[in-house]
Each structure stands twice: as structure tokens, then as C-alpha cells.
Amino acid sequence: MIIMPDEKTWPVSITPDNYPEFISKSSKHLTRKGEDLAGYFKEEPEPEVLIYEVYEAETEGHIKMALTVLKPGKVGNEFHMTKGHYHEDDKAGEAYVCFRGQGMVIMQTREGKTDEIPLKPGGLAYIPPGWAHRTINTGSDEFIMLALYPETSGHDYDSIQEKGFIKRVFDMDGQVQVI
Numbered sequence: 001m002i003i004m005p006d007e008k009t010w011p012v013s014i015t016p017d018n019y020p021e022f023i024s025k026s027s028k029h030l031t032r033k034g035e036d037l038a039g040y041f042k043e044e045p046e047p048e049v050l051i052y053e054v055y056e057a058e059t060e061g062h063i064k065m066a067l068t069v070l071k072p073g074k075v076g077n078e079f080h081m082t083k084g085h086y087h088e089d090d091k092a093g094e095a096y097v098c099f100r101g102q103g104m105v106i107m108q109t110r111e112g113k114t115d116e117i118p119l120k121p122g123g124l125a126y127i128p129p130g131w132a133h134r135t136i137n138t139g140s141d142e143f144i145m146l147a148l149y150p151e152t153s154g155h156d157y158d159s160i161q162e163k164g165f166i167k168r169v170f171d172m173d174g175q176v177q178v179i
């Protein structure tokens, strides 16, 4: 299947080799810099440092897709990460497919259960409904993953911004530690 740049029609095959073409089909581009993540890390990030980008596609129908490019790096000894969120619809799960890099998804429920799934290229993480999720780049390359989720999910960022994540991911003397 050949993907035509700028053509917003589906179906589409997205692979670790052709994912940049997905970017050309995306209709929304978000950038998250240090200034957008003030208060999220243990230490404060440099305001102008680019931490991640998200490319969202206007798919037709029920499943939305978004590609996240999470830059390598740390704030202090805490690995670069996304804000993280719950879905407003507590029946909306999500799947992440990793195309590049090395990282993990950390998850938690409102009742305090936590879990994490390591991701490397070819890996898929299933995030059940009701679980907040945040992506961490624990490697030295960009971490790139495609998210698939119901278009009606909605995003609750406030709960995470107010209370944070129970588990965080740090570089402790060269070891990835989930604490």
C-alpha cells in the first residue's frame, strides 16, 4: 500500500520504516517543551527544551491515531516523559505500538494500583480502561510510538497535574529505576 503525502484517506499501513509518512497525513501537531511540563519533574526543566511532539490524524470512524516522538534526555536524573493522563471515558482503553527507541509506559488506577510495560521496537502495550498512562524514554535515541484509542476517549490531565504519578522513572548510576 502506497501512502500519498497530504492525502487524508485511509486505510493505511504504518511500519517502523514508513512512519514518517504518517506525519505528512497528520492534521494536528503538538509540541511539549520544558515550559509546558513545569511542575511535572522532580527538578524544573529548561523552558525552551523540546521534550516531545505529537502528531494526530483525523481518521474516519471510531479509532484515532497519534504518533508521539519523545526526545532522549533527562531533567536532573529523571528520564524525559509525557504529561500522562486518564481518559475521561473510563471505558476507553488504548494500545501503544513502539516503532523506535527504548522506553516504557507507566500506568496507575485511581484506586492506587500501578504497573509498567517496557517497550522496544515491535512491542505493543495495552492500556486497560481506567488506567492513567505516561510514556518514558529510557534510551539514548528518540522513542517513537503510535497510539490507537477511541475518538470519544477525552483526556483528563488535571488529575495527574494535581497529584502526579505514584511511580517515577530515574537514572540511578546508569540503571533505570522505577521508584
Ligand code: S6P
Pocket (backbone or CB within 6 Å): 054, 066, 067, 068, 082, 083, 084, 085, 094, 133, 134, 135, 147, 149, 153
Ligand atoms: C492519547 C495517547 C497519546 C498521548 C501522547 C502524549 O490518548 O495516550 O497520543 O496523548 O503520547 O502524551 P500526553 O499525556 O501529553 O497526552
Ligand code: ZN
Pocket (backbone or CB within 6 Å): 085, 087, 094, 133, 149
Ligand atoms: Zn491516552
